[in-house]
Amino acid sequence: MLNHDYCTKDVFNTNFFKDFRKTMTDREKEIIKDFRKCNFQEMFEFFQAESERRKAATKDEKLAKKNENEALVKEYGFCMIDGHKEKIGNFRLEPPGLFRGRGEHPKMGMIKRRIGASEVSINCGKNSKVPTPPPGQRWKEVRHDNTVTWLASWVENVQGQVKYIMLNPSSKLKGEKDHIKYETARRLDKVIDKIRATYRDEWKSKEMRVRQRAVALYFIDKLALRAGNEKDEDQADTVGCCSLRVEHVQLHRELNGKENVVVFDFPGKDSIRYYNEVEVEKRVFKNLELFMENKKEGDDLFDRLNTQVLNEHLKELMDGLTAKVFRTYNASKTLQDQLDKLTDGDATVAEKLLAYNRANRAVAILCNHQRSVPKGHQKSMENLKEKIRAKRDAIDDCESEYHDLKKAAKRGSVKEKVNADKKGKQLERLKEQLKKLELQETDRDENKTIALSTSKLNYLDPRISVAWCKKNGVPIEKIFNKTQRTKFLWAIHMADENYRF
DNA sequence: TATCTTACTTAGTAGTATTGGG
């Protein structure tokens, strides 16, 4: 990891060295006391060379490797469940390595140990053949619990959390759960007006607890914030709605010509920054002033609220309603609305795809799904611009040639007419290509820091996309790749062009 | 009632595989 950013962080190096020393003999401990005097360069170079060697392998060697891997997947990558063969999502144990917590994680750099069979629990059917542990080892436990979906589990040593082997998203089990998730979100659509009316009413409640709950719910609904469970001290300091602290919001009576503006600025899941300047209703603003009265940095904004309390309340508003259902609901709703708004039925497939991506992007922005700017983005934009310039020149040339040929064709023979025709077709083709390039340019730049796949995979009812494709004559492969198609097979079968979320 | 445990979904990144334009 020597070339990684992690290595510039003190916490990372300190944690690593502490764990490293634990693995030493007494003699080694006496010698190796100062991390700064350790030089791992030679090991680093060894692994780099390994990687180079892999890259430089011949076609045959690469093919052999591929076959080897496929054989492994074939043997270990599947299981039988309820008489059906299903793909497993992660059939390999997590190998040892250095813990790479996100953000300012206090445990980054700690050594993640290798797991042995004696630490692994197996969960299989009573009558199924128990997988054989490695020679000379025994499983920690073999159980037959058909109320859970995991096939194997172990406890990871850095955070002490249980890790599971589970099914692939393409499995029936996962597909059914996904389906249920979207059906719950659709049920929310039926009661959302009432819920909104209720929480607006509760902004006026005499009870502080109720007011806080109502304002928090407003944020969850309007901004698609996460619930915000409490976290331990030994994790990165991130927050969601219920765990917001006073330093995460700023109140402005007026900001940039808008009134009653709340500026949110906090580290969310994966320590991704959430920054948003939001104009809110006067009553919400007043409430926030009240909530923040006599509080200092570090105090909870919603001191009378947590996710359990909120979810208990939500359960009473609708069966199965929790905070995260709002995120699913508003994401899918946004996609549907944006597709309705942005799709022009007469447009080309390329233009329709741009519209789809824009709708998808609106959701990603709502949910704050970010990514780091891809390596070489700027260069690839420049290349694209250059291509566009070249294409424009080609069109200019072609146009004037076409013009001349047409003139010649007017007084000329059949042959000249055919030539003019040909040129005309070429011109059309060039113009098509230019348009495609220009669309690509817009799309790529707008997307550089936005991750579309997260919402596509987890928040957007796939039936909306399926219906849109069918209605607009867009092949499904244009919006779902192969993996996504197997994950969403249920939706592809289920939805016709008239499906509405 | 608070805290812990469990099981599951959601998230971004890194490395590999594929593609498509010269």
Next chain:
DNA sequence: CCCAATACTACTAAGTAAGATA
């Protein structure tokens, strides 16, 4: 056909939320 750019896959951390336990 080659190689750079893009797309996809594997990986695993980090959330949500329910239920058990102190």
